[in-house]
Amino acid sequence: MSADRARSALVASLVRDGRVRSPAVRAALETVPRHLFLPGLSHGRAYDDAAVPIKVDDGVTVSSVSQPSMVAIMLEQLEAGPGQHVLEVGAGAGWNAALLARLVGPDGAVTTLDIDDDLVAGARANLAAAGYDHVTVVTGDGALGYPPAAPYDRIELTVGSTGIRPEWVEQLAPGGRLLLPLTVRGSQLSVAFDHTAPGRLSSRSVRSCAFVRLRGAGADPGAEIALPGDGWRVQPACPDGGPDDGTDGTDGTAAVLVRAVAGEGTDRPAAAAGSGADLWDGLGLWCALADPGTVRLFGPATGPGPALFDLGRARAGLGLVAGEGCALLLADPPATVRSCGPDGGTAAARLTALVEGWVAAGRPHAADLRIEAVVPSLAPTADAAAAELVATAGTELVDTAGTRLAVRWEPG
Ligand SMILES: C[S@@+](CC[C@H](N)C(=O)[O-])C[C@H]1O[C@@H](n2cnc3c(N)ncnc32)[C@H](O)[C@@H]1O
Structure with a gap:
């Protein structure tokens, strides 16, 4: 099967399943050639709705090209648009960075970080082969964000975190959006937060997800x-x-x-x-x-x-x-x-x-959650703000690394 046909079939199935909803995300997925980010894979496999591991250390996958349906879900949550400045943490092979570049267009800018030199070199080569060499690919620990290109209208992590780093919130423009796979009480959730005030974030949407975890300064070994x-x-x-x-x-x-x-x-x-x-x-x-x-x-x-x-x-x-x-x-x-x-x-x-x-309660799930977040080091009134949030009946206060979350169910 040709790459174009395989890609069209994949996108059509993502539209049918409701993963792709907006014309912009659809156009990006239809345009960016995923197979060029997976050299060596057949077109059939490159356009399967599956994550593909690209780096394994000691039997543990540390990098992969993400599953198309998950990428689509997150791009719909992110709502990146023309002219915006975007930071991605977790370049991997560069596929999602190319999709972001397509969404922000010629007047926007995308910077993507990975912690490993070899992955950064691969992502740069793949992005150039696909015609997206204007994406800036940098080796660095994404826990620290990337101050030289800040502020960002959108920050997207494609790697899991157990907390919200103050650096990400500091580097987010007022009204900007932070999207990340965040572990809340053992469940990894893709949360799109709007930056509502200094040190304050409010969720727009929550979905379930499963990503490899941050390495470096933001790593958390977990408690198994x-x-x-x-x-x-x-x-x-x-x-x-x-x-x-x-x-x-x-x-x-x-x-x-x-x-x-x-x-x-x-x-x-x-x-x-x-x-x-x-x-x-x-x-x-x-x-x-x-x-x-x-x-x-x-x-x-x-x-x-x-x-x-x-x-x-x-x-x-x-x-x-x-x-x-x-x-x-x-x-x-x-x-x-x-x-x-x-x-x-x-x-x-x-x-x-x-x-x-x-x-x-009607068997609620991740999409029925609302999360307010306070990064105490950035919000001078953090304690008062959190107290006010938990005063609402049914709100749970969850302390994660560096962040205080107020989580409540709002089914329907
Ligand atoms: C699931 S992969 C990213 C998928 C990719 N965005 C795509 O387009 O398919 C997660 C990536 O996060 C990277 N990573 C892990 N810890 C990191 C850190 N602290 N800073 C930057 N990247 C990190 C891994 O090396 C890996 O390449």
Whole structure:
């Protein structure tokens, strides 16, 4: 198949699925030749709706050409327009930078950063081959932004962050937009923030996403805990909310979780279990925002263990730890909550109520979230502003690296 035909077919499917909505994003995707950013791949594969890893270190993907549907979703969130100045953090092979260049046109300017020299060299070569050599490609740690070309009308990260760096907000023009994959209580969310006042951001749109994480000064190793035994791991939603190894003669909730995973405990019906995607987007996000004891569990794809969601290379599920007990949500119909340990009943009651609350609220997901952000170092009245935000019923205050978030659900 010719590259042009493969590209048209891909864009048509993104329009059909509602990923592409605006004529500008459609024209950009129809024009920029993605295959020139993936030299060596067949046209068929270059125009699959899939991310393509381009750099792997120690078995871990550190760079990829992003999935077209995700790129389209984010460009719709960004709303970059003619004449604007844009900073991208995470150049990769340069494909999204070319799309941005197309969106801002000849009167705009795009600067893209990557932390690795070899990726920057590749991106420069690809952009030149595709006719976008007016994009400025710089090696640098995007955590610091890029002051020489600031202020920017738009800053887009195509790499995940656990916080909002003051540098990005400082380098954003008043009324500008910051779009980034931001980890909130363990869920990575693509959040488009408008810059409403010094140090203050307000979300325009939120979507679910999954990006490789920032390296360098903004890196965060995450808080994953390996359970003893059969290769199960736990990700606490809050850094200090996960299972413990036990004190004062107790077994600890890590050991209780291992027993629950092995089948021990009391099972009771649950209102719903959601889907695998809901672990991060819907139910999992709902639980993580409401209860700091929420955990996500990951285990081997096969072997002993409970009926959690099959993610292909792993099983994953939702749980909650409380006191000396835990509860697990089992996905096999009928949906079930299993409790284990001396405080298992408390954990199960909390998890059961959360599931019921999520169902009663109409099963909201990431797109139903509203987030206000305060970067305390840039907002002189940060404490007062945050207090005012949390005073609203149903608003959760979430402290992430360098940022205070006020998060609330607004379904519908
Ligand atoms: C998902 S890839 C980017 C995809 C790309 N924008 C595209 O068009 O497909 C994420 C990129 O972020 C880069 N990265 C990671 N940490 C970074 C940092 N601190 N500063 C700049 N780039 C970084 C990685 O090297 C990787 O190339």
